[in-house]
Amino acid sequence: MTLAQAVVAGAEPAELERLDVPSTYRAAYIRKDEVGGFAESDEDRDVRRTLHVGQVPMPELAPDEVLIAVMASAINFNTVWSAMFEPIPTFAFLERLGRTDPRHDLPTHVLGSDASGVVVRTGAAVRHWRVGDRVVTSPAYIDGEDPIAQHDGMLAADLRAWGFETNFGGLADFAVVKSTQLLAKPAHLSWEEAACNMLCAATAYRMLVGERGARMKQGDVVLLWGATGGLGAYGTQLVRNGGGIPVGVVSSAEKAELLRAMGCAHVIDRTQFDDLSDEKAWRRLGAEVRRQVGEDPAIVFEHTGRDTFGASVYVARRGGAVVTCGSSSGYAHEYDNRHLWMKLKRIIGSHGANYQECHEVNRLISLGMIHPTLSAVYPLEETGQAARDVQLNRHVGKVGVLALAPAEDLGIEDHALRERVGEDRLRLFRR
Ligand SMILES: NC(=O)c1ccc[n+]([C@@H]2O[C@H](COP(=O)([O-])OP(=O)(O)OC[C@H]3O[C@@H](n4cnc5c(N)ncnc54)[C@H](OP(=O)(O)O)[C@@H]3O)[C@@H](O)[C@H]2O)c1
Numbered sequence: 001m002t003l004a005q006a007v008v009a010g011a012e013p014a015e016l017e018r019l020d021v022p023s024t025y026r027a028a029y030i031r032k033d034e035v036g037g038f039a040e041s042d043e044d045r046d047v048r049r050t051l052h053v054g055q056v057p058m059p060e061l062a063p064d065e066v067l068i069a070v071m072a073s074a075i076n077f078n079t080v081w082s083a084m085f086e087p088i089p090t091f092a093f094l095e096r097l098g099r100t101d102p103r104h105d106l107p108t109h110v111l112g113s114d115a116s117g118v119v120v121r122t123g124a125a126v127r128h129w130r131v132g133d134r135v136v137t138s139p140a141y142i143d144g145e146d147p148i149a150q151h152d153g154m155l156a157a158d159l160r161a162w163g164f165e166t167n168f169g170g171l172a173d174f175a176v177v178k179s180t181q182l183l184a185k186p187a188h189l190s191w192e193e194a195a196c197n198m199l200c201a202a203t204a205y206r207m208l209v210g211e212r213g214a215r216m217k218q219g220d221v222v223l224l225w226g227a228t229g230g231l232g233a234y235g236t237q238l239v240r241n242g243g244g245i246p247v248g249v250v251s252s253a254e255k256a257e258l259l260r261a262m263g264c265a266h267v268i269d270r271t272q273f274d275d276l277s278d279e280k281a282w283r284r285l286g287a288e289v290r291r292q293v294g295e296d297p298a299i300v301f302e303h304t305g306r307d308t309f310g311a312s313v314y315v316a317r318r319g320g321a322v323v324t325c326g327s328s329s330g331y332a333h334e335y336d337n338r339h340l341w342m343k344l345k346r347i348i349g350s351h352g353a354n355y356q357e358c359h360e361v362n363r364l365i366s367l368g369m370i371h372p373t374l375s376a377v378y379p380l381e382e383t384g385q386a387a388r389d390v391q392l393n394r395h396v397g398k399v400g401v402l403a404l405a406p407a408e409d410l411g412i413e414d415h416a417l418r419e420r421v422g423e424d425r426l427r428l429f430r431r
Pocket of ligand 1: 076077078199200203225226227228229230231232249250251252255270303304307308325326327328329350351352353390393397
């Protein structure tokens with residue numbers, strides 16, 4: 001029996017420790033020799049062309065690392081960026097990391113910043129985790145020896161997004177993480193439901209709630225772009241959960257319906273605005289928010305970038321905040337600074353989440369207070385198509401990927417909590 005087969009069969013920790021770690025493993029990866037393969041004129045940049053699935057070499061484990069047998073993973077937008085080689089090829093990150101840790105600088109980059117699975121090996125310095133533990137991963141790969149990491153790991157100079165700025169990511173049968181990326185798997189979720197949350201849920205949590213985020217209060221009106229997307233669907237839940245009033249922006253009637261089914265009463269279809277970079281559209285958007293909730297947003301939840309940023313700065317209320325963690329439509333933004341300074345607004349940059357914030361959001365998920373937003377599941381072999389759906393914005397919530405898990409709906413341990421939470425909530429995005 002192989003190590004992977006033993007994990008799938010639910011073998012005891014002693015058995016997992018006895019079996020050899022394979023010298024190669026199946027993974028979804030991009031290739032260094034394909035960088036530059038998209039023509040300048042190719043606006044489509046189909047990620048199915050550059051995302052491959054095959055065997056890659058198994059790295060040695062460092063003392064502070066853990067080897068996970070990955071049951072499931074999920075697509076994040078960073079997988080799409082990596083496979084488009086945009087805005088820069090991620091091999092540049094691997095080369096830089098390779099100066100201190102040569103294992104990462106390879107001709108293949110195994111992608112993926114989310115995973116659920118089982119610990120199969122621990123490095124000599126790992127204290128809190130054991131072989132056999134069922135885990136999910138935080139995406140923040142932080143140098144714990146940087147003093148500021150004791151204050152906020154996201155401020156550490158050497159911070160990296162695992163599976164984007166490091167190799168050996170989660171879209172694979174095995175993955176290498178630092179032990180400080182591990183969290184206990186929520187027991188009422190299947191492997192694929194557990195795998196899809198952490199990157200987006202924790203990023204949204206830090207943006208809205210975290211000490212360096214917008215510090216949302218009860219009753220705050222929060223405008224969320226892409227409110228049924230990866231980040232937005234967790235943002236919407238966190239706003240509701242924290243007593244805020246979400247106003248969700250989406251781009252179709254189906255997504256509007258899904259948003260209402262999530263309990264978001266205020267919905268705006270952005271297709272009604274021809275050009276959101278035009279101030280006339282900002283005014284119409286602001287008027288629509290006021291019409292629906294009677295006031296301007298205290299917080300605007302931004303990740304959409306150039307197309308929306310001017311509108312976001314405009315619609316935030318006097319003294320309000322635009323909190324941003326991304327720029328899907330372009331990262332060179334323009335906005336009218338008069339609307340910012342005259343009304344004493346703030347722009348807050350946010351990125352990922354520190355270990356404690358990940359722990360806090362994982363607790364909310366484990367308690368059944370925040371739910372997975374999984375809408376579709378692909379086998380690892382079809383990672384290219386899974387990422388293509390996200391690239392073309394054909395998805396809602398999260399797109400999952402099964403690695404070692406032989407089928408969906410496996411790995412649930414706490415059936416009583418699952419029943420209390422309800423299948424209708426847990427499977428809301430799967431219709
Ligand atoms: N810094 C970080 O830590 C971090 C973490 C996670 C994600 N991100 C970044 O955040 C962005 C979103 O990630 P995601 O996982 O939420 O992606 P996603 O699942 O694709 O969702 C994005 C949503 O944004 C909306 N959208 C797309 N283009 C838009 C446009 N031009 N104008 C207005 N809305 C638009 C879409 O909703 P509608 O079409 O329904 O409006 C879509 O559902 C990406 O750029 C990603 O790299 C950053």
